[in-house]
Amino acid sequence: VSTALPSTGAIHAPATAEDIAAARTTRRQLTPQRTVLHVFLAVTALGWLFPLAWAVFNSFRDYNYTSTHGYASLGGFTFQNYLNAWQRGNFTHTFLNSVQITVPAVVLTLALSSCVAFVLARFSFKFNLTLLGLFVSANLLPPQALLIPIYRAFRSIPLPFWMSDSGTMLNSYWGLILVNTAFQTGFCTFVLSNYMKTLPHELYEAAQVDGASILRQFWQLTLPLCRPPLAALATLEVTWIYNEFFWATVLLQSGDKFPITSSLNNLKGQFFVDYNLLSAGSVVVALPPILIFFLLQKHFVSGLTLGATKG
Amino acid sequence: MSVTSPTPAKRVRRRTAEGSPDQPAGTKVRRVTGIDRVIVVLMVFVPTALVILLVWLPALASVALGFTHWEGIGGLDTIQWIGLENYKNIFTNYPPFPPALQHNIIWLVFLFFLPTLFGIFLAVLLDKELRGGRVYQTAFYLPVVLSLALTGFIWQLLYSPDQGLINALTGAHVDWYGDPKVNLWAVLVATGWRHTGYIMLLYLAGLKSVDPSLREAAAVDGSTEVSTFFRIIVPVLRPINLIVLVVTVIDSLRAFDLVWVVNKGRNGLEIIAALVTQNVVGEASRIGFGSALATIMLVISSVFVAIYLRVVMGDPK
Numbered sequence: 001v002s003t004a005l006p007s008t009g010a011i012h013a014p015a016t017a018e019d020i021a022a023a024r025t026t027r028r029q030l031t032p033q034r035t036v037l038h039v040f041l042a043v044t045a046l047g048w049l050f051p052l053a054w055a056v057f058n059s060f061r062d063y064n065y066t067s068t069h070g071y072a073s074l075g076g077f078t079f080q081n082y083l084n085a086w087q088r089g090n091f092t093h094t095f096l097n098s099v100q101i102t103v104p105a106v107v108l109t110l111a112l113s114s115c116v117a118f119v120l121a122r123f124s125f126k127f128n129l130t131l132l133g134l135f136v137s138a139n140l141l142p143p144q145a146l147l148i149p150i151y152r153a154f155r156s157i158p159l160p161f162w163m164s165d166s167g168t169m170l171n172s173y174w175g176l177i178l179v180n181t182a183f184q185t186g187f188c189t190f191v192l193s194n195y196m197k198t199l200p201h202e203l204y205e206a207a208q209v210d211g212a213s214i215l216r217q218f219w220q221l222t223l224p225l226c227r228p229p230l231a232a233l234a235t236l237e238v239t240w241i242y243n244e245f246f247w248a249t250v251l252l253q254s255g256d257k258f259p260i261t262s263s264l265n266n267l268k269g270q271f272f273v274d275y276n277l278l279s280a281g282s283v284v285v286a287l288p289p290i291l292i293f294f295l296l297q298k299h300f301v302s303g304l305t306l307g308a309t310k311g
Numbered sequence: 312m313s314v315t316s317p318t319p320a321k322r323v324r325r326r327t328a329e330g331s332p333d334q335p336a337g338t339k340v341r342r343v344t345g346i347d348r349v350i351v352v353l354m355v356f357v358p359t360a361l362v363i364l365l366v367w368l369p370a371l372a373s374v375a376l377g378f379t380h381w382e383g384i385g386g387l388d389t390i391q392w393i394g395l396e397n398y399k400n401i402f403t404n405y406p407p408f409p410p411a412l413q414h415n416i417i418w419l420v421f422l423f424f425l426p427t428l429f430g431i432f433l434a435v436l437l438d439k440e441l442r443g444g445r446v447y448q449t450a451f452y453l454p455v456v457l458s459l460a461l462t463g464f465i466w467q468l469l470y471s472p473d474q475g476l477i478n479a480l481t482g483a484h485v486d487w488y489g490d491p492k493v494n495l496w497a498v499l500v501a502t503g504w505r506h507t508g509y510i511m512l513l514y515l516a517g518l519k520s521v522d523p524s525l526r527e528a529a530a531v532d533g534s535t536e537v538s539t540f541f542r543i544i545v546p547v548l549r550p551i552n553l554i555v556l557v558v559t560v561i562d563s564l565r566a567f568d569l570v571w572v573v574n575k576g577r578n579g580l581e582i583i584a585a586l587v588t589q590n591v592v593g594e595a596s597r598i599g600f601g602s603a604l605a606t607i608m609l610v611i612s613s614v615f616v617a618i619y620l621r622v623v624m625g626d627p628k
Binding site for chain 1: 347350367436590612619
């Protein structure tokens with residue numbers, strides 16, 4: 001579930017966090033209590049990383065070596081698993097599929113949600129609260145509960161063959177992108193409208209006096225000021241839609257269309273599983289979100305905890 | 312749709328008098344006119360139409376189809392209305408349903424009592440501004456960026472019966488993902504691995520927003536750290552507590568990916584979301600029956616969606 005907190009987000013109040021830190025530095029001495037805390041956290045953190053580390057470790061080991069010496073051994077290091085996994089998982093192809101789904105979906109989600117958020121923040125219509133509720137709760141409904149009508153409708157909506165080689169919305173990226181967009185728009189609208197509400201309204205009044213149209217106010221005033229939440233949301237949404245599994249699995253039926261997340265099954269053999277190969281595949285699939293996380297950690301965390309100063 | 316905007320003067324006054332978003336009656340409003348009006352209507356209409364068409368209409372359609380019998384092959388005229396028949400069948404005559412419901416409940420209780428509370432506990436520890444706190448935080452949070460499907464694969468390396476680490480270390484011969492007696496717990500541990508970090512992050516953000524003077528005042532009064540936390544911090548963080556609860560409930564209800572990659576929700580891993588999917592995708596196409604199951608999910612989730620809405624949008628202070 002994606003959610004936003006009704007609290008001061010990291011973006012809004014970097015100063016507060018620093019203040020707290022500053023206020024507490026005086027107490028930062030290494031007492032026995034603190035040492036216990038450090039040991040506890042360090043051990044737990046290592047335990048937390050272990051499953052991932054184990055996958056990375058074994059992804060570099062030869063299957064024949066580990067099957068004779070057991071996994072609790074050292075040696076048999078090789079890079080071959082990655083080459084094999086890349087080939088068997090068809091990762092070049094499936095990664096491009098993921099890009100083809102993720103990029104349009106994220107762009108569309110951010111575009112649509114900033115439009116609604118702008119109107120919700122800029123004007124005070126009677127229907128504002130209802131509309132926001134409609135968007136926010138749409139994001140929380142279980143997708144499986146909507147599967148049947150969507151599946152059935154997509155199957156009977158024809159698309160020209162230049163758009164979809166299946167001839168219908170089912171088994172085409174168009175349908176998948178739209179569904180992902182519809183689901184994610186709620187969360188983004190919520191975060192963006194809360195952020196936009198914090199922008200001083202006098203800005204719009206000045207723009208209005210200068211004769212700027214609504215579209216110009218949106219494009220040249222609001223959007224540039226909303227770079228921080230847009231960056232945070234883009235980071236989050238890329239990760240989420242890249243990771244999305246349910247809709248991709250049920251709406252795309254031919255294996256050659258699957259995004260990378262849904263294609264790990266290709267690495268499972270019919271009769272036996274080469275776990276080293278599977279590890280290599282898992283590491284490859286995990287790499288893009290992990291890279292995004294480390295490169296854009298600040299955006300990632302603020303996106304998740306960003307919500308709303310309500311005022 | 313009447314597109315209006317309060318005059319600047321009114322707007323300023325309204326913004327100072329917070330908590331009353333409705334305009335007083337008789338306020339002079341300036342209409343947005345001409346092309347601007349078209350733009351505003353489009354900016355609202357296009358996204359709203361998408362969300363209604365792809366979320367709300369399907370939700371309503373699921374409810375309606377739950378009262379029908381339909382193989383989904385012919386046109387809409389082949390739909391037969393059968394009243395509550397599907398529900399009667401689900402509760403009395405559909406063997407996977409009781410275990411699925413039970414598993415969803417176990418899922419919720421487990422997520423709540425272990426990963427959620429542990430995530431909160433970690434957040435409280437990390438809130439102490441330890442040296443290296445960032446590093447710990449990253450370690451706990453890292454699984455959150457991975458998909459649940461991928462989580463299933465990563466844990467398979469520990470769970471595999473003949474080559475998994477757990478059996479190698481303990482000498483057991485358990486098929487952790489395959490044996491219906493244990494596979495639910497195996498899947499729950501993997502889910503919890505990811506859930507903990509998420510809750511930790513949410514709660515940590517909440518803790519950071521607590522006014523430090525509250526703690527200081529409590530410390531001056533001689534309150535211990537533990538009692539300050541339970542008597543002051545937890546009540547102040549009521550909205551976050553509710554959100555964490557709702558997130559946990561909704562995640563338990565939506566649980567799907569992990570179970571689907573393990574065995575498509577069979578043999579010990581029945582859950583409602585997987586049952587719905589099994590009834591449409593694949594050879595058996597029982598649209599009416601599947602929709603009734605979907606409706607049950609919708610009803611349960613709507614309660615918590617309502618709570619969530621009240622928390623994030625209700626009574627602005």
